[in-house]
Amino acid sequence: MTEHSSPARPGRWRTGAESKQRILDAARALFREHGYGGTTVRAVAAAAEVDSAMVFYFFGSKQGLFAAAVEMSAQLPPAIESIFADGLDGIGERMIRTLVETIDASGRTPLAMLTRPARTNDQSETLIREYIDREITGRVATLLGTPDAAFRAGMVNVQLLGLTVARYIVRIEPIASSSVDELVSRFGPLVQDCLTESNQKVL
Amino acid sequence: MTEHSSPARPGRWRTGAESKQRILDAARALFREHGYGGTTVRAVAAAAEVDSAMVFYFFGSKQGLFAAAVEMSAQLPPAIESIFADGLDGIGERMIRTLVETIDASGRTPLAMLTRPARTNDQSETLIREYIDREITGRVATLLGTPDAAFRAGMVNVQLLGLTVARYIVRIEPIASSSVDELVSRFGPLVQDCLTESNQKVL
DNA sequence: CTCCTTTCTTCACCGCTGATGAAGTTCAAG
DNA sequence: CTTGAACTTCATCAGCGGTGAAGAAAGGAG
Numbered sequence: 057m058t059e060h061s062s063p064a065r066p067g068r069w070r071t072g073a074e075s076k077q078r079i080l081d082a083a084r085a086l087f088r089e090h091g092y093g094g095t096t097v098r099a100v101a102a103a104a105e106v107d108s109a110m111v112f113y114f115f116g117s118k119q120g121l122f123a124a125a126v127e128m129s130a131q132l133p134p135a136i137e138s139i140f141a142d143g144l145d146g147i148g149e150r151m152i153r154t155l156v157e158t159i160d161a162s163g164r165t166p167l168a169m170l171t172r173p174a175r176t177n178d179q180s181e182t183l184i185r186e187y188i189d190r191e192i193t194g195r196v197a198t199l200l201g202t203p204d205a206a207f208r209a210g211m212v213n214v215q216l217l218g219l220t221v222a223r224y225i226v227r228i229e230p231i232a233s234s235s236v237d238e239l240v241s242r243f244g245p246l247v248q249d250c251l252t253e254s255n256q257k258v259l
Numbered sequence: 260m261t262e263h264s265s266p267a268r269p270g271r272w273r274t275g276a277e278s279k280q281r282i283l284d285a286a287r288a289l290f291r292e293h294g295y296g297g298t299t300v301r302a303v304a305a306a307a308e309v310d311s312a313m314v315f316y317f318f319g320s321k322q323g324l325f326a327a328a329v330e331m332s333a334q335l336p337p338a339i340e341s342i343f344a345d346g347l348d349g350i351g352e353r354m355i356r357t358l359v360e361t362i363d364a365s366g367r368t369p370l371a372m373l374t375r376p377a378r379t380n381d382q383s384e385t386l387i388r389e390y391i392d393r394e395i396t397g398r399v400a401t402l403l404g405t406p407d408a409a410f411r412a413g414m415v416n417v418q419l420l421g422l423t424v425a426r427y428i429v430r431i432e433p434i435a436s437s438s439v440d441e442l443v444s445r446f447g448p449l450v451q452d453c454l455t456e457s458n459q460k461v462l
Numbered sequence: 463c464t465c466c467t468t469t470c471t472t473c474a475c476c477g478c479t480g481a482t483g484a485a486g487t488t489c490a491a492g
Numbered sequence: 493c494t495t496g497a498a499c500t501t502c503a504t505c506a507g508c509g510g511t512g513a514a515g516a517a518a519g520g521a522g
Contacts, residue, residue: 072470093296097509107472112510193431210425210434211445217429218421222413226420228396231413242414246449275499300480310501315481 076114078104083125092122140195147199148247153240155216159224160236192216200251211250219243279317281307286328295325343398350402351451356443358419362427363439395419403454414453422446 082103086095097118101108115121139150196209219239222228231239285306289298300321304311318324342353399412422442425431434442 075470096507098507108509109473109511110471113470118509206433207437207441207445210431210437211449213431214418214421214425214434214446216421217424217431218417218419221420221424222417228413228416228420230409231417234410234413238410242410243417246414246452249449249452278499299478301478311480312482312502313500316499321480 072114075104075106075110079106079111079114079121080125083121087122087125097121136192136195140199144199144251146244146248147251148249149240149244151212151216151247152219152243153236155219156223156236156239159220196251208251212247215243215247215250275317278307278309278313282309282314282317282324283328286324290325290328300324339394339398343402347402347454349447349451350454351449352443352447354415354419354450355422355446356439358423359426359439359442362423399454411454415450418446418450418453 079100083095083100086100086103089095097111098108100121101111111118111121115124136154139147139154142150192213193206193209196212197205200208202208219231222231223234223239224232282303286298286303289303289306292298300314301311303324304314314321314324318327339357342350342357345353395416396409396412399415400408403411405411422434425434426437426442427435
């Protein structure tokens, strides 16, 4: 059984670009609503009024469709630059503000990446890890220059990761419904402490 | 095709308890290694040398098997009690130590919960949220008594969640391979600050 | 206009998954 | 010995991600 009721007329009857766009729109909506695992390729195809094979024709695989739907490239990088451009002073606030504002603005789409493909387990984990290492850890470490810079960068990552998961994935209150300013004023100093304070307690 | 090579002899040839235990052992090992989505019921059955239908006979569904395999009940609660028993002083260190030691000891089994069942999306999320609210947030809030207690409790949750995700899921270095003591000495004061410090910056 | 190639579209499959129902076997109690 | 519950197997289901072939429309070349 196919997923359309049209007169079963194969061949070219729309431009490829239009079909591709319909698929992308449907995919974005469904991924956002049901997550990666909760969305089937067939459902996307049905919503786009298209044969499911077309999804694979255009995007190769479900992962490819997902990647295209969230266009996970070069969206944060410019913002990240401005974080580190102004040095250590107030960098905590800038980090929190950039993180929250960016994710809020993007309709939390890329977060579905954490709602993972299941079987390709380690793959997406190492993807996230590499991204974090490349964009955050390295810069923080060089900016600090102290011997425990790596650990401090790790602590910053914990803050960012924890805030993201709490606000967007698990939705813990009152974090999930707080304003950006409130989060910045609360977590900014905390991140700052991770970097500048001598926060190691003697054993 | 079935997943065994025995002489195809149906009927009772082992005690139910033994089969159930074999299934549970196999499930724990496979869930731990491949996560929820990466483990198939058939694979569990094969590892337990049992027909896949038996898994459903005993546990009803894959979710039921998973729930039974991680016996997600009454494992942390006693430890949680002792955290709050000694008051605010040093509670940050106790939290971090309890969290990390418990998860390390349990072979990170319950963490597979975050490697989620995909389709039952919101369900497992609200499960986690309710657990956190019930065990952590409430106690912290009553222990503090300040007007911003709820937010401070939320900040603590961010710390715990972030540390857990960073260390066990995404495995960010050097967090993932740090010793318990190092984590306690670094994150303990941070958690303590969330609770006791006047960490709100004026807007 | 015809032919041919490329692009788009459909359809019939494949192996796999989680899950169900019936039937058969074994065992203990009445 | 009979009966009924507990246990096991098997055949089967619908749905999944994904593939390959083949058909239909459009465009360029002659």
